[in-house]
Amino acid sequence: MKNFANSLFHCLILVAFVITSATAQQSTLTVPVIEDGQAQAIEEFSNSEEWIRHDLWVETEFDTDGDGELDRMHVAVTRPAQTENGDLKLPVIYETSPYYAGTARPPYDFFWDVKQELGEDPPTRKTGPEIQRRGERPIISNSHISTWVPRGFIVVHSTSPGTGLSDGSPTVGGENEALAPKAVIEWLNGKANGYTTRDGNEQVEAFWTNGNVGMTGTSYNGFLPFAAATTGVDGLKAVIPVAPVTSFYKYYRSNGLVRSPGGYLGEDVDVLYDFIHSGDESKREYNNRTVRDGIMAEGLDRNTGDYNDFWEDRNYLKKMDNYKAATLMAHAFNDWNVMPEHSFEAYKQLKEMGVPAMVYYHQGGHGGEPPHELMNKWFTRYLFEIENGVEELERAWIVREGDDRENPTAYEDYPHPNxxxxxxxxxxxxxxxxxxxxxxxxxxxxxxxxxxxxxxxxxxxxxxxxxxxxxxxxxxxxxxxxxxxxxxxxxxxxxxxxxxxxxxxxxxxxxxxxxxxxxxxxxxxxxxxxxxxxxxxxxxxxxxxxxxxxxxxxxxxxxxxxxxxxxxxxxxxxxxxxxxxxxxxxxxxxxxxxxxxxxxxxxxxxxxxxxxx
Structure with a gap:
């Protein structure tokens, strides 16, 4: 990356732990291996056939599906076999999503009809189809695993409330969608309960982690790390949200105007609810009646597009008082789905709050992670707690017109100071x-x-x-x-x-x-x-x-x-x-x-x- 090598404090750090291998033979393993500020792949962790993969359910502090029991989130773990005896404790990279278990299939004829006179009641919307849940235990997702497990990280995935094998209801930006990853992070730090089954009492402990957690994801999956960070949960040390929604009002409205996200004409918060509601079939009727046909129907207001309490509850830019996770924000200037104002306003607030923050922008459309080198340095600094000079780097990395996304230009800040x-x-x-x-x-x-x-x-x-x-x-x-x-x-x-x-x-x-x-x-x-x-x-x-x-x-x-x-x-x-x-x-x-x-x-x-x- 342009100016990157000159900006970075080059280092080679070897931190050694003596551990007992999964085969009970004594061995010495060096974790992490750091070159140029980045965690390097470790041969002993690189054989996927030796990784341990298991799932569990983490209990939250809410009940959103009306069954009188606290909702439990379905969680999957992928970790090196060398962590099994408890001597080696590694940091976690965690992604959560409402999409893992499947979404509504075409035809997408349940969007709002945009042919409507302004200020009048909109035409009645057709509700979405029943989603056929997919996926097999214990694997929720394979994202990030091949990148980070060989480098000495554990990778964790979870399904959002009301999706897949997680209890609860989707709320599309409601409080439970922030508290769900908070509970998982607390479980990783020994402060919440995990269970071997969805409704049993046999507990599972995360004995294999040091409790340092980083989160990442794109779009909705980028909103969830940001939302989790607003809770101030201990243990969440770093987040890399890519094209994150930070205010659902800004996603579905503009300055009082009803506006669709680019490429999804007629989408609104209740449409997205129908698109992701893949949870327990026996709970769907209650969830639909309570959330979609109750809270959302009363709050989304397609008649005027005005800002109200419903949208205030889904505005996480207003919930940043406890935010402390070091944040590398990534977005595109031509993202007309989740528009760049979402990350722009969040980054501005983080700087004002004194939270470690950096931005990466490219010139394309929706999505696009920062270069691996930048992500690696960010997670290495804050999850392994290794002084690799990332704080001395420029704060803004912008891909210039015609350049490759892996080759951003460094600037002192964004907007340009001049x-x-x-x-x-x-x-x-x-x-x-x-x-x-x-x-x-x-x-x-x-x-x-x-x-x-x-x-x-x-x-x-x-x-x-x-x-x-x-x-x-x-x-x-x-x-x-x-x-x-x-x-x-x-x-x-x-x-x-x-x-x-x-x-x-x-x-x-x-x-x-x-x-x-x-x-x-x-x-x-x-x-x-x-x-x-x-x-x-x-x-x-x-x-x-x-x-x-x-x-x-x-x-x-x-x-x-x-x-x-x-x-x-x-x-x-x-x-x-x-x-x-x-x-x-x-x-x-x-x-x-x-x-x-x-x-x-x-x-x-x-x-x-x-x-x-």
Missing amino acids: ASPVTFYPTSGAPERGGLSLNQSSNQGTETLVDNYSFTGSALAQAEWTNHRLIYTTPELSDSVHISGQPSVTVTMASNKPAANLTVWVVSLPWNDGRGSQITDNIITRGWADPQNYRSLSDGEPLEPGEFYTVEFDLQPDDQIIPAGQKIGLLIFSSDKEYTLWPQPGTELTIDLDRTSFTLPVVHGADAFSGMN
């Missing part, structure tokens, strides 16, 4: 293209667009002439421009109806849709808002037709270098075919140009646009 806000103001041009200026004009008047969900945002960005969007562009860039941070937009607008969608994209033009083009060639960032929530996220109010309102909101964070020869464009339209609800076409949005602007965080600030009027 980035400062640059504000642009639109100049008239509808229904063709207007301009963008660094100087605010006056007396420009207004421009109007007509909503029509039939057209995608990419089609609107490329159109030379259309009344379904407004677009404003800079002159052609004479030098490349490095954007780093979170852009924002201010739109002063009027609607001819009491409710309207508002969509804003920042794009790079001319549009590159040829072979081999990347998403970063076209879309810089984007965002959505409900103008009814211009004053309050939790209390939207109908718009007075013809009255102007100023709507201010953040767009998705980004770090991108726009090459010379491109133009930066501000695209404003109403319904986003791929993300928002689809009201009947015809709503008119009128934009006050003098009171509309957007701000980009740019390395070297306005100097990067020298020569631009």
Whole structure:
């Protein structure tokens, strides 16, 4: 990785333990073996046929399936045979998931119908099919095992509440989904009970671990380590969440607007519940009635999209007071499923709290772990407690355009410390293209667009002439421009109806849709808002037709270098075919140009646009 070798405190550490092997023969084994700050594969641990694999159930502190008994989570362990006599105690890498036991199969006809008038009751949703649970004991998952067990770690997996052989109910971000991994970590530290069976009393002890636990996973599996860390549970020393949901409101809503995650039009929290509910068939009716058709039906509010107590309970950015696990956050700037604001806001808070934190970003889409080298150094530092210099490394690792994901560029931090806000103001041009200026004009008047969900945002960005969007562009860039941070937009607008969608994209033009083009060639960032929530996220109010309102909101964070020869464009339209609800076409949005602007965080600030009027 660029600058990595020069940044790392190189070390070679050998920590020796004398242990008795599984065959009762005396031997000496060196654990861990560290080179260049990383745990190396150990020959004695590398034969998978000698690994010990077993499962158990860990008792939690909650009962969410209504049977009067504390829920137990199904847990699987994979460890070297050399840990069996109890003399060798190793750290744990742990992943938990609601997906391991299977999910709903196609056809996916149980999503919400997005063809809906804003503010009205949505069409009735068809419930999902019964999930056929899959998997055989004692193996829950094989993820991470071949990577980490040879290097001296034990790998643990568990199924989330209400999935697989775990008791309870899925809640899609509810408290039990944070407390479940907390219980497993406490069991690994001798503070919770584990049992050989789901309903028996024969206990199992984790005599083979030193109690240091690291967690990782992607998407929902990335949310769960983050959620576990918010509990402050002792023993959870490090987490590497990849594309994690940190607020389910931000996953399913945007600034008061009902918005689907990219690629899953019509998904909502109850849809995901139906997708993952693979637990005990005898408990499903109670869970459906209590959670899906009770708590979720009352709280998700697809009528207004407002923030409420239901979403507050699923906002883990508000639950970080006890967070202490060292965190390597990983995400993509073009992840339009779990959008980069999730990790961006979490990382910002962790820095303010003084928790050890680092970020890795790439330019692709959903998912994508950090390079193994970086993950290894992180887990080695905090699970083996070896001083390998990881604290002295740069805090941000960003894959530059066209580079391999294994080769990020190191930066002092993210956003770039030299980035400062640059504000642009639109100049008239509808229904063709207007301009963008660094100087605010006056007396420009207004421009109007007509909503029509039939057209995608990419089609609107490329159109030379259309009344379904407004677009404003800079002159052609004479030098490349490095954007780093979170852009924002201010739109002063009027609607001819009491409710309207508002969509804003920042794009790079001319549009590159040829072979081999990347998403970063076209879309810089984007965002959505409900103008009814211009004053309050939790209390939207109908718009007075013809009255102007100023709507201010953040767009998705980004770090991108726009090459010379491109133009930066501000695209404003109403319904986003791929993300928002689809009201009947015809709503008119009128934009006050003098009171509309957007701000980009740019390395070297306005100097990067020298020569631009």
